Amino acid sequence: MSDDETVAEPTGEAEEPTEPGTGESDTGEQAATADAGTTHVVDDDAILRLRDVDAGYGDLQILSDVDLDVAEGEYVTVVGPNGAGKSTVMKTVFGLTTHMGGTVEFEGEQIQGLPPEQIIREGIGFVPQTDNVFPGLSVRENLEMGAYILDSVPEDQIEAVYDRFPILRERSDQKAGTLSGGQRQMVAMGRALMLDPDLLLLDEPSAGLAPDLVSDMFDRIDRINDSGTAILMVEQNAKEALRRCDRGYVLVNGENRYTDSGDVLLADDAVRKDFLGG
Numbered sequence: 018m019s020d021d022e023t024v025a026e027p028t029g030e031a032e033e034p035t036e037p038g039t040g041e042s043d044t045g046e047q048a049a050t051a052d053a054g055t056t057h058v059v060d061d062d063a064i065l066r067l068r069d070v071d072a073g074y075g076d077l078q079i080l081s082d083v084d085l086d087v088a089e090g091e092y093v094t095v096v097g098p099n100g101a102g103k104s105t106v107m108k109t110v111f112g113l114t115t116h117m118g119g120t121v122e123f124e125g126e127q128i129q130g131l132p133p134e135q136i137i138r139e140g141i142g143f144v145p146q147t148d149n150v151f152p153g154l155s156v157r158e159n160l161e162m163g164a165y166i167l168d169s170v171p172e173d174q175i176e177a178v179y180d181r182f183p184i185l186r187e188r189s190d191q192k193a194g195t196l197s198g199g200q201r202q203m204v205a206m207g208r209a210l211m212l213d214p215d216l217l218l219l220d221e222p223s224a225g226l227a228p229d230l231v232s233d234m235f236d237r238i239d240r241i242n243d244s245g246t247a248i249l250m251v252e253q254n255a256k257e258a259l260r261r262c263d264r265g266y267v268l269v270n271g272e273n274r275y276t277d278s279g280d281v282l283l284a285d286d287a288v289r290k291d292f293l294g295g
């Protein structure tokens with residue numbers, strides 16, 4: 018491992034706030050008609066439950082009163098304009114933002130304020146949008162890093178990841194930085210799956226992928242979900258994400274705007290006009 022790779026968990030933080038697309042809020046895209054009466058929660062089955070969450074960076078508040086649920090095995094997606102706070106929701110669940118109020122509950126335990134290392138142990142995996150692999154480490158070493166909290170490398174989990182992404186078995190000794198974008202994304206997902214999480218957080222998994230690889234990536238996410246892992250995903254590719262998911266949240270200006278099944282959101286005139294390009 019090189020000297021600059023001593024942090025065990027890629028957090029996606031390195032390029033903030035200069036990461037393309039996240040530097041400026043694009044409030045001009047936001048709809049004028051807030052659906053204030055909508056409930057944003059599912060039911061008692063939620064494994065992840067955000068209530069009235071306020072969070073941000075240092076003194077800067079980004080999220081206000083956010084409610085969000087993910088049920089066991091559910092596939093939930095968060096869409097919305099640039100700068101709406103979608104990635105901030107993910108980072109908040111994973112303990113990477115400043116918690117300012119409300120509760121984040123996972124499998125019955127409050128996790129707000131816990132560090133990421135502890136949140137991983139609780140059963141949540143996170144794939145950040147950027148800097149999500151260690152480029153100087155081999156594929157296998159990247160996967161091993163996903164299990165760094167364990168005393169020994171779980172060989173069965175490495176095999177499970179290789180079974181899920183066979184190309185990674187072939188590239189096991191290759192440095193992750195030399196892989197294609199799609200393969201790097203597989204490494205990042207594989208690393209996050211090493212501890213067999215109950216909930217996988219995916220921040221823009223299709224970002225930077227060649228168009229012909231995007232639907233392949235979504236198919237892989239479907240299969241991860243089919244095997245029982247709940248998914249909470251942020252996506253710019255809103256139509257495709259809503260088509261695939263069980264339920265969607267539209268977030269605007271750090272607040273809940275709409276919540277419904279993906280199909281209902283896709284069919285909703287206001288959502289289509291304001292957030293999905295008509």
Ligand SMILES: Nc1ncnc2c1ncn2[C@@H]1O[C@H](COP(=O)(O)OP(=O)(O)OP(=O)(O)O)[C@@H](O)[C@H]1O
Nearest residue numbers: 033038039040042074079099100101102103104105
């Ligand atoms: N590390 C940070 N420090 C300070 N402000 C930040 C940081 N990360 C994000 N922000 C700000 O928080 C706001 C919400 O950003 P976030 O990345 O959560 O939005 P997003 O909805 O995911 O946007 P995009 O679709 O463009 O990725 C933006 O105004 C952004 O500039």
